Amino acid sequence: MSFQKDRVTIYDVARRAGVSPATVSRVINNRGNVKESTREKVLTTIESSHFSPNQIARTLPMRTSRTIGLLAESLFTPYFSRFAHELDQVCAEKGYALVIGLTGSDKYQPQREIQVLKDFMKRQVDGFVVLGGQSNFRNIDPSFTGQMEEIGEQVPLVFVNCGFSFTECSHVHTDEAEAFGKIMDHLLALGHRTIGLIAGNRGKWTNHMKISVYREKIQAAGLKEREELIRTGVYTVESGRESSIALLTENQDMTALACANDILGVGALQGALSLGLSVPGDLSLTGFDDIDPARYVVPGITTVAQDYTGLAKAALQVILNRVKGTGDGTEITLPGKLIVRGTTGPVIP
Amino acid sequence: MSFQKDRVTIYDVARRAGVSPATVSRVINNRGNVKESTREKVLTTIESSHFSPNQIARTLPMRTSRTIGLLAESLFTPYFSRFAHELDQVCAEKGYALVIGLTGSDKYQPQREIQVLKDFMKRQVDGFVVLGGQSNFRNIDPSFTGQMEEIGEQVPLVFVNCGFSFTECSHVHTDEAEAFGKIMDHLLALGHRTIGLIAGNRGKWTNHMKISVYREKIQAAGLKEREELIRTGVYTVESGRESSIALLTENQDMTALACANDILGVGALQGALSLGLSVPGDLSLTGFDDIDPARYVVPGITTVAQDYTGLAKAALQVILNRVKGTGDGTEITLPGKLIVRGTTGPVIP
DNA sequence: TTGTATGCGTTATCAC
DNA sequence: GTGATAACGCATACAA
Secondary structure, three states: OOOOOOOHHHHHHHHHOOOOOOHHHHHHHOOOOOOOOHHHHHHHHHHHOOOOOHHHHHHHHHEEEOEEEEEEOOOOOOHHHHHHHHHHHHHHHOOOOEEHHHHHHHHOOOHHHHHHHHHHHHOOOOOOEEOOHHHHHHOOHOOOHHHHHHHHHHEEEEEOOOOOOOOEEEEEEOOOOOOOHHHHHHHHHHHOOOEEEEEEOOOEHHHHHHHHHHHHHHHHOOOOOHHHHHEOOOOOOOHHHHHHHHHHHOOOOOOEEEEHHHHHHHHHHHHHHHHHOOOOOOOOEOOOOOOOOHOOOOOOOEEEOOOHHHHHHHHHHHHHHHOOOOOOOOOHHHHHHHOOOOOOOOOOO | OOOOOOOOOHHHHHHHHHOOOHHHHHHHOOOOOOOOOHHHHHHHHHHHOOOOOOHHHHHHOOOOOOOOEEEEEEOOOOHHHHHHHHHHHHHHHHHOOOEEEOOOOOOOHHHHHHHHHHHHHOOOOEEEEOOOHHHHOOOHHHHHHHHHHHHHHHHHHEEEEOOOOOOOOOEEOOOOOOHHHHHHHHHHHOOOOOOEOOOOOOOOOHHHHHHHHHHHHHHHHOOOHHHHEEEEEOHHHHHHHHHHHHHHHHOOOEEEEOOOHHHHHHHHHHHHHOOOOOOOEEEEOOEOOOHHHHHHHOOOOEEOOOHHHHHHHHHHHHHHHHHHHOOOOOOEEEOOOEEOOOOOOOOOO
């Protein structure tokens, strides 16, 4: 069996309808003036001949593929897959298709990201959304940023939750600093005075930022900064578990533990429970991102919800605006929302 | 600022290299004979002029877009996003791009699935992979299956873990019946004699199958079938929690509970813990699919792992074979693997 | 309002 | 080996 044999084209429709291909095109695109009677004639012919316009063919003259590319580390982590989901939805609403390119999170592979973007370009994608990967690191290889900006000059490029500021590119992100501040305020308001922090990957911008906010809030509350209460790690459950166990055994007076994201929070919860502690009785715990697993575990993890739908909508809108020529290097910031669940409670004297 | 202004084409390269466009094309595709010296000349010209072939343009004459479409309910559920991830990986390895089309799981909307597939067709996608959605239901609208098969005649179409057998289409799936049998055997081997079942959506094929296997295993073990030990619901944590609480309160002698998937398992675990029960001390619990949350909760959920990579590889291979004209309506079955974690233990007399 | 001719960037079929 | 030239399916400036 063979596929895609003899497709029906606008020429076929035109012949059967007794009009010219141009008229068929006009009807399809609702462009130009066409008499109502011929329009209907064409429409019925399209229907009866099972004609379906070839999007690839129209991409050439129209110079738009109505396709958006998403560059992400993976779809394993709910954080990524959740955003991808929302982006697909908003794309679909506007008649765009979403093509995804995964770069992997296990290695430091900037060349892979560039490669995927260049493949997107070959495919005439109308714009790229970049989530995670190199853009999350603080010290980026200059040759990498150079290539990124070069690409950004040719195709609308928008970074999501990226710390680095690429010129010529657009940025959409949650106000993570303000959001993490809410977490700290929440813990302090509950009376906690000895608060630990499990930060994430040392090289990532967001980690650096969270440590800064942590220090600010601790100082502002008139508390003593204790370096031994801060740990860095990687964004895995195992890392969170090990870090929490280490922090809890070395700091018996610690009553609260803030984690850089929910995955670490899940691990920290596992660690605390494995030590026989009660949460939040003995320890209050927080995460970040509000991924599904945060409400799967018992008790549910207090966290900050990112506005994934809002981020996706903003990202697409920025791209569409840029295609139309509006706005260079837009930057949009959305607030995070504190979600209080069972892992946090008042300090018990 | 404007994008996509003056792209460099093979004509530009040809002119600068002093050859014809045809020769440039030959070099790009490694097709036909071309003298080594001219090949190198063209290659360097391509490099120096930053030429990148337009995949859209070549799709027209070549009649292949090197693109695969994935139709799925959502990317929220790890089951879907995990498969999407693996599919993207195998596609990337073979130079294919993956475009996703989400149909939503909240409504019964067959027309939406057809619509997405038709949009894929307009985009000249080389094949579709269908995961979840209508194909999971037992009683499908005949007009829907008709449309599906019609599409399957025009483009390679492969269903993943689909109960219904579409003629002319291919099928790739985990041997769920055999896998669920392993779960039951595991519980029985641990000495459990009163085993409950939280099945999923009543209309879905997999739910029907799991109930059958459950009955078979109960009978084969010489145990009495008790209808009150079986519950159906939907694939949500809330449903799992409510069902487990109901089962546990109404059947005080129940020592094990098998769930149709991990999401239900997570909910069931929440329910059991909320009743003050110890898991697996008072109750053994199992899930299905081995999604990440199954190992996030405490204790980790005993489950069956699907071979997501294998499924993705098989799905793509089937499509590529069909494009080449090999094999109609292939069917591939992969085994599931029992993963024993902390929620199951021997019955305590 | 409608038709003709040309271009979009590439591959493919011929000749040479 | 290499180069014209015609598809591929559609949009559009221009002409009628």
